[in-house]
Amino acid sequence: MRRPRGSPLPPGVALAGCSFPTAPAPRATTLPGVSVRVVQYRSDIPLRHVQLEVVNGSARTVVVAAASLRGAGWSPAPHWSDDDPAEIRAGTTVDLPAALTTASCEARSPLSSARLRLPDGSTRTVRAEDSHGTLARLHEQACFAQAATSTATIVFQGFRPEGRTAEILLDVRGGPDVRRGLVVEQVLPTTLLSPRSGDETWRVDRRLAASGTVRLPAAPTRCDLHAVAEDKVGTVLPVQVRLADGRKGTIDAVAPKALKDRVLAWVVRACGNT
Template sequence: MPLVVARAGRARRRPAPAAAVAAAVLAGTLTACGPPAPTPSTTTPAPTATDAGPLPDDVARALAVEVAQARTDRVARVVELRVRNAGPVDVTVVEGRLTTATTAAPAVTEKEREIRGGSTRAMRAALAAPTCPAVATGTAGPDPAPVVELDVVDAEGRAGTVRVVPTDETDDLRRVHGEDCAAAAVAAGLRLGLDDALVTREEDGRPVADLVLRVEPVAGGPHVRLVQVGGTTLLRPAAALGPWVVDVDSAHPPADGRVVLPVVPARCDVHAIAEDKRGTVLGVRAVVDGVEQPELYVAASAQLRGALHEFVRAACGVPDDART
C-alpha cells in the first residue's frame, strides 16, 4: 500500500469549503540523471495556515494516488494523478506535485479538484524535461521512484500536505522516459519532422497519399540510422500490412532530405476516423551509435492531421459530416 504521511502545511491558496468549491508542458535533455525522488518520511508539523487546524491523519491516510497517461496526452507529455479518496470526508486538492528520478523538476497539476468521499478524480500535470544519460543506452533508464505531494484542505478548512508513493500500474513513467531519451538521442544526430503538405494520387485504382518524413543530419552529432516507421490505427503502408522498412543513415542521408511513405487507410469504419487519437503519430525505430533505441514518435502538425483525416474520409467514401 502507498505510504502516506500528513503534515499541517501552508495551502498555496485557501479554497472555500468543498460545497462552495463545487459551485464556484520535449524540453531539452540533461546530461546526467537527476537526483532521486525523496523518500516519504514523517516530518515535524509546521504551523497551519488556517484557524481550523491541521488536516486529520485519518483524512490524509484515506488518500491514494495512481499515475497514468491517456493516449491523447502522449505527445504533450501530460500525465494524470488519479487521486482516490477512500474516506467519508470530502476534500479539495489545491495542488499536486509529482517528483521522479527521471525528470528534472516536479510536474505540477493544472488546477484544484474537489474529491468527495468514496470517489476518484484525475488531475493533469505536464512532465518536466527528462534526465537522460549523455550516451544513448537504449534502455528505459532507472526506476522513476515517484512521489506525490498533495496540498489538501477539507470542508472545515483543516489543511495539510499529504505525501504519497503512487502506483503506476502500466509502468507509464518508465515508458515515457524511454521514449523521451530515445527522441533526444536521435535528435542529437538527426532531426525528424513530417511535411505539412500531403500529395494524393491514384495507384492501381485506389487512392494513395505520400507522407513525407523530413530528415536533417546534425553536424558533430552521433551516428543515427532509422530502420523502421510503424503504421497507425488510421494509416498503413500502401505496399504492405506491416511497417515501412527504411534505411536512413545520418552519414549518408537522402540528397533531398525526404523519405516518402506511401499510405492508405488502415481501416474505414466511421468510429476509427471520428474518434482518432493517435492515428497521425508515427512510431520510429532507430539505432544510435550502434545501440537500438526504444520506439520514438513523430507527430503530424494540425494542418497535416487535418489533411490526413480528409484523405482517409475521401478514400473510404465517408461523408465529412458522418458521426459514430
C-alpha cells in the same frame, strides 16, 4: 507587550494570573486513504501528458489545488494546478492532467510519492503508483530521443494525397553530430495510416548522415467513420531508429494540428465517405 521568544521577564513581573496561548497542534502531513495513480490515455500521447489519478479511498471529500509527482525522473516534476480546485468526493477518483517535462537521464530515481497542495496552501504527501510502468516507459523513450537529437530529429512534415493513396514525408533534420549518422529501420503503422503495399510496417533501412527526407507510400488503415471520429494517435508515427553506438529505440513523429486535419479529411475522402 509582546516580547521575542526566549527574552527574560523584567524584574517584578509575576507569572501568576497570566495566560499564554496554546501552540496549535501540528497539521497532519498525509491524507490517510488517498493515493495517486499514474495513467496515460491515447488522447494524452500527442500532448505529452499523463494523468495524475487521485484516488480518494477515505470517508470524506478532499479538495486539491495542485498535485505533483516526486522521484519520477523528470525535471521539474510533472504537476497539475488550476485556479479552480478539484473536488474528489469519498470513494471516487479524479484525473488531473500533467505535462511531461524534461527527463533526467543521468540518474533516474523511482517514483516515490505525490504531493498534494490544498486550497489553504498546506501540502500533503501521499502514496503514488505506476503499476503499468507508464512513467518508466516514457522516461526510457524520452532519454533515447534526447540521445538521438544530437544526431537528428524526425518530423512528420508533409502529406501528399494521391486519390485513394497518399505519400507521407518525414523530414530528418541533422543535429550537431549528424555525421555520426543514424539508421531509420522501419516506421510502424497507426490506426489511420498503413503501408500502401499491405506490409505490416514500412521497412526503410536507410542510413542518414545528413538532413534528408523519408517518403512513405500510405493507404487508410480503416474506413469506418468511427475510427476517424475517435482518432487520438492516428497521426503519431512511431519511427524505429538505430544510433551509431548501436542503441535502438522509437521516436514519435507527431503531425502538427493543420496536417492532422488534412490527414483526417483525406481518410474520409479515400474511403468514399463523402
